Amino acid sequence: MSSAETEEVREKRVVFRADAIAKIYEMGEVKVRALRGVSLELYRSEFIVLLGASGSGKSTLLNILGGLDVPTSGSVHYLDQELTASTPEALTRYRRQHVGFVFQFYNLIPSLTARENVELVTEIAPDPMDPREALEMVRLGDRADHFPAQLSGGEQQRVAIARAISKRPDVLLCDEPTGALDVQTGIVVLEVIARINRELGTTTAVITHNAAIAEMADRVIALSDGQISGIKINDAKIPANELSW
Template sequence: MATTAQPVAAREAVFVARALCKTYRMGEVDVAALRDVNLMLHEREFVVLLGPSGSGKSTLLNILGGLDVATSGALHYRDHDLVAADDAALTLYRRQHVGFVFQFYNLLPSLTAYENVALIAEIAHDPMPPAEALARVGLEARSGHFPSQMSGGEQQRVAIARAIAKRPDVLLCDEPTGALDAATGVRVLDVLETVNRELGTTTLVITHNADIARMAHRSLHMADGRIARELVNSERVPALALSW
């Protein structure tokens, strides 16, 4: 059953980007990955970012997450200037405020699920106990298992538990269901939806799957390095009701 979307525009902006550009030098050629992107993301918002390969989605996510820096324009996370920040400031920003989930799980194979999560909790300022993080993704019974003993969906849920263990303000997800079958992907999206709702984590999900946009407050469609279109959902479809 669809749920009426809560208004988010009145909430405090977490990210504000103005005329954001990113250009890469490829030999003697400049390649524009982002072109004058204007963007606001708000507290507790769930946003889906769509677009073909090469449209700038991952570049934008990496810049929002402090993994890369814009060539020009302005980008603020609350009172943090992410364009002017040096490497040390960006490292601190990532550590304190951002959780990442990628298409491939990047778990350490020699560590159990619990130990993979605990590794991140050890460097966080106010960490969630690893057991609680695993319980939030429904894997408390698998905490002693190694990645090789878990399915792809379970490994991705461990990756989400690892990301939320430091209680991030922002969760940035790059194709989190890209390596999963449809049924498993829906379960992973349900976990992300629950984290957004229960922890209030501002969540941005990159996907090629347009159907996933139905569960978001907003979807942003990128093309040629720009945000070409924005759609606001008056009603949101729960992740478990999605099918593709």
């Protein structure tokens, strides 16, 4: 293959392109530079892990990719859509159609069952899964009628993942999905995320403090003080169930 063709193939796989993004939070006199010139491409169906110390800008970057926040300068494209030039309505549409989020604390509605929590998303998505199918993907098909309080932390996180993937998102963004879980439960949750990445081809980004988790990624992006300090390609990924920390 000529190098021009290689370039073209690579271009086709780009899902996100962030160009020199900076984020400054201004609070009165104080300016916090959360991101200081981050440029990055994410590719279709890849699994990336974002590593970095507390305060390095991981959540800020993920929130910008997910259209929950906008940078102070620089541009972000999702395919042909420039998120940084989109109206708030267009950003909401982008999030609703394309992005699934998973956070450290599961944010389930306590008065709704697992199935009803998933239905919150499937009822407004254009091409959703059946809620039961989403719960089966996270191996909770038999717990659909249980309330969050009747589920363990890891099970609640899997319901949150089922909710996030039930709209068949192109992108799954996870901010410390195992942060509140013990090792064994965390591994089960990571296995679920990896399976969704594999089976649905969902471009997946997982934030963690835990360098062991980086072994399961295609690429590991390290952030330090608001900048990318390194990108590592894992030639041999380690399956979640073989990780230990």
